[in-house]
Amino acid sequence: MHENFTCYERVEALGDTDSYATRLRDYDHSGRDQVQWVIDRLRSDPLTRSATITTFQPLTDASYIPCVSLLDFFLIDDVLHLSCYAHSIDFGAKGFGNLVELASLQEEIARDVVCAVGTLTMIIKSAHVYESDFAYMNGVLSTQRDLD
Secondary structure, three states, X not given: OHHHHHOOOOEHHHOOEOOHXXXXXXXXXXXXXXXXXXXXXXXXXXXXXXXXXXXXXXXXOOOOOOXXXXXXXXXXXXXXXXXXEEXXXXXXXXXXXXHHHHXXXXXXXHHHHOOEEEEXXXXXXXXXXXXXXXXXXXXXXXXXXXXX
């Protein structure tokens, strides 16, 4: 997941689609850095409720729709909050990685806006684990029970 959020290479495993890095920092290969746009928007208007960006590129996303599609940043009392919408999250293989990378992005924006980091809320239409990941997930859950 880290590579998907930091490298601009196409993601072969997803049908050679654009990475999240491209979608967020070079939207549709247009040079539009949405992350910088959010930073600039929050700096210029800390009360804005429209520092919202998308990873969906409707002109090129024909067969693949990115799981994390909408990122909405907002400030309350100099604390940056992030609400995300995902149509689908695979918690067997990618869920934790998505959360870590989204938190990292939130921290980056908070650092540039010079504010504290607040909540990260995910709204997920379909949270699932694929059958091929059951053994792995059972191991993770068993380890967690052993820690309690």
